Amino acid sequence: MLHPASASLLSELFLKGWPDPSKLNNQSRQTALLLQQAKESFAKHLSVRADEIEFLGEVDLGFQLGIQGLLSKESRLAYSAIDRQKVFAVAAAEEKAGRSLNLLPVNDQGDIQESLVSENDLLVWQVANGETGNLQRSPTSKAQIFADCTSSGIDHLPRFEYQSALFDSTSWAGPAGVGVLVIKSSAKWRNPLPHNDLVRVPNSFSLPLVLASAVAMENYVTQSDIRLKLKKVIIDFISNQISDVDIASNLDGLSKNLSVSIKGIEADRLLLALEDAGYAVDSGSACKSADMQPSHVLAAMGRPITGNIRLTIHKEMTEEVVIDFCQALKSSVAILRKD
Numbered sequence: 001m002l003h004p005a006s007a008s009l010l011s012e013l014f015l016k017g018w019p020d021p022s023k024l025n026n027q028s029r030q031t032a033l034l035l036q037q038a039k040e041s042f043a044k045h046l047s048v049r050a051d052e053i054e055f056l057g058e059v060d061l062g063f064q065l066g067i068q069g070l071l072s073k074e075s076r077l078a079y080s081a082i083d084r085q086k087v088f089a090v091a092a093a094e095e096k097a098g099r100s101l102n103l104l105p106v107n108d109q110g111d112i113q114e115s116l117v118s119e120n121d122l123l124v125w126q127v128a129n130g131e132t133g134n135l136q137r138s139p140t141s142k143a144q145i146f147a148d149c150t151s152s153g154i155d156h157l158p159r160f161e162y163q164s165a166l167f168d169s170t171s172w173a174g175p176a177g178v179g180v181l182v183i184k185s186s187a188k189w190r191n192p193l194p195h196n197d198l199v200r201v202p203n204s205f206s207l208p209l210v211l212a213s214a215v216a217m218e219n220y221v222t223q224s225d226i227r228l229k230l231k232k233v234i235i236d237f238i239s240n241q242i243s244d245v246d247i248a249s250n251l252d253g254l255s256k257n258l259s260v261s262i263k264g265i266e267a268d269r270l271l272l273a274l275e276d277a278g279y280a281v282d283s284g285s286a287c288k289s290a291d292m293q294p295s296h297v298l299a300a301m302g303r304p305i306t307g308n309i310r311l312t313i314h315k316e317m318t319e320e321v322v323i324d325f326c327q328a329l330k331s332s333v334a335i336l337r338k339d
Contacts, residue, residue, distance in 0.1 A: 001314045003173035006216035010175065013208035021207075035207065038214040045154050045217055046167065048182050056179035057205040059150065060086045062166035065201060066146045066181055068192035070122050070163055071099070078102040078143065079124040080112045081300035087124055087148070108302050109250065110134040117141040125162070128152035131297045131310055132249045133257025144187075154221060155254055163187035172220040173315070174213035177206060220315070227255035227313045230322045234258060234311065237326040242333055246304045258311040261298065265307035265336050273332040274309075279325050282310040 002010075019025065021032035036050070043050040056062050063086040071077065077094050079087050081103060095101050102121065105113050110132055117123055119142040128135045130151035138160035139145060147162040153171025164187060169178035181201065183189050191200055231251065235258070238245055244263035262270070267283040274281055294305040313322075 001173060001312075001316070002175055003216040003219055004316075005219040006174060006212040009215055010208065010212050013211055016208075018207045031207070035210070038211055041214045041218060042180055045221060046180070046182065047157055049185065052182050052184055054181045054183065054201045055203070055205040055210050056181055056201060057177060057209075059166070059168045059177075059179035061202075062179045062181045063087055063090055063148075065192065066164040066166050066183075067122065067124060068094070069183070069189040070144050070146060070187065071192075072120075072188075074120055075144075076100040076102050076118070076121045077124070078104060078117045078121050080104040080106060080126060082106050082110055082112070082129055082297045083124060083126055084130070084148065084150070085296075106300050110248070110297070110301050112136055112139075114139055114141060117143050119143055122146065124148060125158075125160075126151075127158055128156055128254050128257075129297060130257065131295060132259045132301075133254035134248075134250050135253050151257070152254065154217065155256070164189060169209070169213040169216070172213075172217045174216035174220075175209045178209045178213045179205075223315050225255070225315055226319070227315060227317070230313050230317060230319060231255050231258055233319065233322050234313075234326060237323075238329070241326070241330050248298060248301060248303045256313045258313065259295075259298070260309055260311070261304040262307040262309070262333055263304065265333060267306070267308055269336055270307070270309060270332055273336065274325075274328060277328040277332065279328060282312070283308055 019028040019031050021028055021035050039050045039053050042053055067090050071094070077091055077099055079091055091101055102116060104115065107113065110129055121143040123139060123141060123143040124146050125139050126136060126148045128151045135156060145160070145162040147158045147165035149158065149165050150168040151171060153167060158165065163184050165182040167180040170176050183200065235247060235251060238247065238260060242262065246261040248259040248261070249257060271281060271283055295308060298305045298308060
């Protein structure tokens with residue numbers, strides 16, 4: 001859901017002609033200055049330096065750049081069973097090239113079991129899961145770390161040292177198509193893509209989208225937030241009013257994410273029933289929700305994977321809307337269980 005402050009500017013930003021900020025003419029210098037100001041705004045809220053930030057036009061590319069750029073010839077790649085599919089893809093490519101992998105299991109709460117990770121390894125560490133919203137503790141190993149912040153965004157910044165990190169604009173209600181890759185100045189990072197200059201990333205991002213994302217972030221951090229209260233309302237209602245449910249989300253995780261599996265229900269039918277009632281929810285893996293594939297996250301946690309729905313709670317939501325949704329969910333489940 002795009003932040004209203006960002007949405008109101010998009011048309012104007014796209015209609016304006018933007019000179020190439022890499023050129024030397026006066027208009028290009030003005031564009032470069034505006035881009036630098038946006039970068040400094042991101043740096044302030046992400047608690048990094050402006051020169052450690054790179055913008056991407058494709059968020060998923062950041063997984064390849066952030067991970068492979070830190071790998072040395074001797075490194076093993078350690079990642080968890082609940083990581084995003086793009087991390088699995090990078091790992092598969094590295095394994096095909098002969099690299100050793102270390103797939104870390106999780107417990108039923110989604111806590112990564114960090115074992116046998118050495119200081120010579122590269123550890124992919126998911127700050128928060130995009131399906132359940134559950135937060136991870138800080139890693140204890142001395143390995144180099146790629147921090148996946150695509151779900152946590154600025155709601156929960158890493159509380160540990162890392163060498164590279166990836167953020168997704170949509171996590172703070174910014175426009176899709178903007179990734180923020182952080183490469184720490186102290187990191188031994190090398191551009192893993194074919195290149196013949198000193199540019200670290202392709203720089204194929206959209207300037208209007210970057211500026212709109214910066215506006216969204218500035219407004220997001222000052223906006224009132226009752227999502228934790230709303231999440232508790234939903235969890236309490238489901239726990240008390242609907243039988244045979246499994247709630248995979250912890251209340252102390254991200255307040256915006258909630259994953260629930262309801263026994264005896266087909267998820268696609270429940271989605272359609274709720275859509276008819278005016279509510280949009282998701283199901284399946286957060287990485288592959290379009291094809292309704294079962295969640296590999298829930299499977300790795302040993303939780304039920306059938307009858308699963310994922311809810312995203314936005315800052316604009318009210319308690320009245322949430323209560324109405326809960327009643328619609330209860331009614332829909334009751335009707336589907338009778339069929």
